[in-house]
Amino acid sequence: MTEAVTVQLDATAADVGVPAAVAGQIPLASTLAPGTRVVVRASATRRGGVLGRLLGPRREPVPRSTACTALLVRGYVDIGADDAGAWGRAPPAT
8 A cells, every 4th residue: 555645835934836935845755655645735824823823724725836846846756736736656666
């Protein structure tokens, strides 16, 4: 059975529209078992101040192109996306 990892991005201190900022929150593919699927959720959380603690974190959409680019930069293959998020797999062992 193939492992899976879900990444919930944090938009509090990062611009989730910038691939480099998103990539920094995704593990390197080389640190995971070959074939591990990584899913980046389509919305990031943004925490903030007292009101944020009372109402809970806000959601901010993550552009598909940004999430896919970040996965590519981190070394993933078989990358795709839909309304729920983006995904990729750690490459097979060579």
